[in-house]
Amino acid sequence: MIALVVLAGLAVLAAFAGLHWYAWRRLVRDTTAGPGPARRAGTVVFVAGPLLMFAALAAERTGAPFLLQRVLAWPGFMWMAVSLYLLLALLAGELVRPLVRRWGERGPASAEAGGVAEPPLTGAGETAESAPETRTGGATESAPATAAPAPTTALSPAPSLAPSVALSPAPSRRLFVSRVVGGTAAAVAAGTVGYGTYGVLRGPKVKRVTVPLARLPRAAHGFRITVVSDIHLGPILGRGFTRRVVDTVNSTQPDLIAVVGDLVDGTVEHLGPAAAPLAGLRARHGAYFVTGNHEYFSGAEQWVDHVRELGLHPLRNARTELPAFDLAGVDDVAGESxxxxxxxxxxxxxxxxxRASVLLAHQPVVIHDAVEHGVDLQLSGHTHGGQLWPGNFVADLANPTLAGLERYGDTQLYVTRGAGAWGPPVRVGAPSDITVVELASRQA
Incomplete structure (x- = not known):
């Protein structure tokens, strides 16, 4: 078993290295005319980027000094996103490369040769002329050519000046195509990652969904649960981000707040100050919390105690009876370890x-247990909606619901994409959200 894991790990590393070599070849080697400062700088980037990425991951998981985590996080995690979209853009560039090459072939043929031919000298610049023909006894003979004196008023180009007017060599067509395709790929990747980063750092937007519950009493019609998940406080997203989340949640004027896991990526010692604004959450029936898998990487017991001190109510395989329905919460499946x-x-x-029941569970995969226990509505997160396209296809395979509202038997499942981001603070094709779930009574 261990041997299989080692072989799988080596295969992944080999594929990772191969993809980076391909990207380096297209973006660095093929776009530079030869060894020089530009090629050396590009090579340094493609070597340092992966090393920083692995260092950032290792520092987070091993609990390295928080200052070191912060130093490594931005360049290391951002490389994860940048390299992904560089690779995708370059692969797309392979499809258009023949078109760019064909377009380049319409230019002067001298572009391929790397120079421009010098035009012949004519007119007053001629230095010799043909002698007239003479006849001798029926035979035609040519008189020897004689040099004609150049008129003193004629201007003729000096042969010694010809090299000074020759055009400088042009880049080869292959180099031109590589620079066009590579430059476009780099611009697309940078723009994609830049916009995705802006989307995370500005904070999540509010999404609203109405969920009818058959057993919800008429008096609870319109009850608002604000669901927030996957904040992922850590070396990148800190106290300021928490404040934006809290302000957004409070602006929805919720009846109840549900924090459904993956609050942090680090210990209470490192991230306690970043989580402090959570004490400002306000709802008529309070704020509740369940653990996510990342809490078990960060000291779940300590975080449960800390959020309780901040005024949240942890639901650890427990239930509370609200006036209109039962609210239950379960620990994350990662806690089984x-x-x-x-x-x-x-x-x-x-x-x-x-009575109607609402379950808080971080991962959607427990929906089948919820169905067996007669839950009306399960609220989950975890998936991030895929976070980085095309990661949504992988996340969709691993979860019963990627994002949004779906029904399983008599149980409905709602999955939020989450408020923050894990790893690179970037989202592409999966915008962050805080969701207001408005319960509707079918008796109303």
Whole structure:
């Protein structure tokens, strides 16, 4: 088993190195005329980028000094996003490369040769002329050519000046095509990552969805639950980002706030100050919290205690009875490695099934357990909606629902894309959100 894991790891590293070599070849080697400062600088970038990326991942997972994590995080995690879109843009460039080459072939043929031919000298600049023919006894003979004196008033180009007017060599057509395709790919990648970063740092937008529940009483019609997940406080997203999230949540004037996991990527010691603004969350029925898988990478027990100090109510395989429905929460499945994990029997086993129920669970994969226990609505996060296209296709395969509202039997599942981002603070094709779930009574 260990051997298979090692072989799989080596295969992944080999593929990773091969893709970076391909990108270096197209962006650095093929766009430079030869060894020089430009090629050396490009090579340094393609060597340093992956090293910084692996260093940032290792520093986060091993709990390295927080200052070191912050130093490595921006360049390391950003390279993860930049290299992805450089590769995709270059692969797309392979499709248009023949078109660019064909377009380049319409230019002067001298572009391929790398120079321009010198035009012949004519007119007053001639230095010899043909002698007239003479006849001798029926035979035609040519008189020897004689040099004609150049008129004193004629201007003729000096042969010694010819090299000074020759055009400088032009780049080859191959180099021209590589620069056009490579430059376009780099611009597309930079623009994509830049816009995706702006989308995360400006903070999540509010999304609203109405969910009808058959057992919800008329009095609770219009009850608002603001769902926030996957904030991912860490070496990049800090206290300022938390403040934007809290302000956005409070602006929705919720009846209840549900924080459904992956709040942090780091310890309470490092990120306690970043999480402090969560104490400002305000809702009529309070704010509730369940663990996500990243809490178990960061000290779940300590974070549960800390969010309780901030005024949130942790639901650890537990349930609380609100006036209109039961609110339950389960630990994340990642807790099973620590002897924890979800316990549906404890959270839902003895409840009154004539009442409506809402379950908070970080990962959508537990939906089938929720169906078995008669849950009306499960609220989850975890998927990020894929975060970086085309990662949505992979995330969709790993989760029953990628994002949005779907029904499973008598249970509905809503999955938010999350408020923050893991790794690179970049989202492409999966904008961040904070969702207001408005419950609707079918009796209203």
């Amino acid at each position: 620590e002897g924890k994990g979800p316990d549906f029997a404890r959270a839902l086993g003895d409840r009154d099934r004539s």
